[in-house]
Amino acid sequence: MGNPLKKAFKSINKAANKIADKLIPKELAPFLPILGAFAPGLGLTGSAVFNQYILPQILTAASSAKMSGEIDPTQQAITGIMSALQGPVKQTKAEAALLKENPELARQVEKANKLADATTITDKARLKELAQAGDIEGLGIFGDYGTVFDAPTKIPFTEKTFGDFLGGPFQPGDYFGPQEILSFTDDAGNIRYFNPESSALDDFLATEITTPIDLSGLSGQEFKDAIVEGGNISKKGFDTKLGALQKELGSQQGLQALNKARAFFDSPVGFNYPTLAKVGIGASPFLAAQAGQLKDEQEALLAQQEADRAAFNDSRQALTEYFRRLSDPTGMFAAMGGRVGAQEGGIMSAAPGMPQDMQVDGRNGTFIPMGVKEKADDVPAMLSKNEFVMTADAVRGMGNGDVNAGAQKMYDLMNSLEARV
Numbered sequence: 001m002g003n004p005l006k007k008a009f010k011s012i013n014k015a016a017n018k019i020a021d022k023l024i025p026k027e028l029a030p031f032l033p034i035l036g037a038f039a040p041g042l043g044l045t046g047s048a049v050f051n052q053y054i055l056p057q058i059l060t061a062a063s064s065a066k067m068s069g070e071i072d073p074t075q076q077a078i079t080g081i082m083s084a085l086q087g088p089v090k091q092t093k094a095e096a097a098l099l100k101e102n103p104e105l106a107r108q109v110e111k112a113n114k115l116a117d118a119t120t121i122t123d124k125a126r127l128k129e130l131a132q133a134g135d136i137e138g139l140g141i142f143g144d145y146g147t148v149f150d151a152p153t154k155i156p157f158t159e160k161t162f163g164d165f166l167g168g169p170f171q172p173g174d175y176f177g178p179q180e181i182l183s184f185t186d187d188a189g190n191i192r193y194f195n196p197e198s199s200a201l202d203d204f205l206a207t208e209i210t211t212p213i214d215l216s217g218l219s220g221q222e223f224k225d226a227i228v229e230g231g232n233i234s235k236k237g238f239d240t241k242l243g244a245l246q247k248e249l250g251s252q253q254g255l256q257a258l259n260k261a262r263a264f265f266d267s268p269v270g271f272n273y274p275t276l277a278k279v280g281i282g283a284s285p286f287l288a289a290q291a292g293q294l295k296d297e298q299e300a301l302l303a304q305q306e307a308d309r310a311a312f313n314d315s316r317q318a319l320t321e322y323f324r325r326l327s328d329p330t331g332m333f334a335a336m337g338g339r340v341g342a343q344e345g346g347i348m349s350a351a352p353g354m355p356q357d358m359q360v361d362g363r364n365g366t367f368i369p370m371g372v373k374e375k376a377d378d379v380p381a382m383l384s385k386n387e388f389v390m391t392a393d394a395v396r397g398m399g400n401g402d403v404n405a406g407a408q409k410m411y412d413l414m415n416s417l418e419a420r421v
Contacts, residue, residue: 138198
């Protein structure tokens, strides 16, 4: 990160800390990113760009600043990705071309939607009442077209009007008459009733659908379902047309994947996977802060344990040094030669049944270390006045290289010398 970026980030971080400290309670801070994750779909006042991108960034930055004292770039990036996944679905080039080359599909979908919004009347008494009042349009030769006998030329006898002709002699509610009537509210607010099998209904819908429905906000499976269910096209026909356009214009798999993610997060708030995902992503700054705090606590605990271990080792070393000095207050160690280290004289050696690496203290019968190696000065040999100790080399030399033989000769010499006193 260059110096200008560092300075800018530092300034933003400082501002976020001030705002968070003054305006945001500590208890509320963990929930701000969760609110930011839902902000794009809450319909808040303000521009769509602000609600989708800027507001979540502000809430996440304020939360991080309040909990950890600084803005976390990683969490800001996660929030940005979450915002991008909640944008509007964008059609692929092939889907847009399909609608452009087949404009009748949009009209067919709009017609299907209007039919789905109609009110269906099946009550026989109500059907007869509407028929007697002349309120039902498209009842055939006794309605819009006159009678077969006095005005046959007025009947455009085609497949479209076959229902008009059959419905003529039989009124709604009769055994052979229409068993249901569709009710619509036109653009003027008037309620109109139609025979569902009549061409009058087709004419009405044609006049009502002045602008085809906008299907540009649909993509993928939702787009296909809307076209197949509302349009006059089968699933196989849809796949054939769209597949040909994809070969020509490209399938845009990346955009399709993004649209699927956006469709997933566009679900209503509730006990569902999209809601859980938003809560989880929104809670990530708090979880990251908790993880960081736990890591710091663990590192502090390990450091304290290491310090305690070092203090123990130092204390043990100091205690060992204390007893070593206590056993040799003059600092004259046996490895350098000097007065004898046992009241009875002789070589320091282990006796049967002696603990490993220990030997008997000649003064009081207790155990003292035997020592690790020669000249290590690690045997606390207490000396008495006028006593003398031989070095290991002197013992070895007395025995011509054999320590035990040398020790025996020194025992003999010590005994002979003591006999002179």
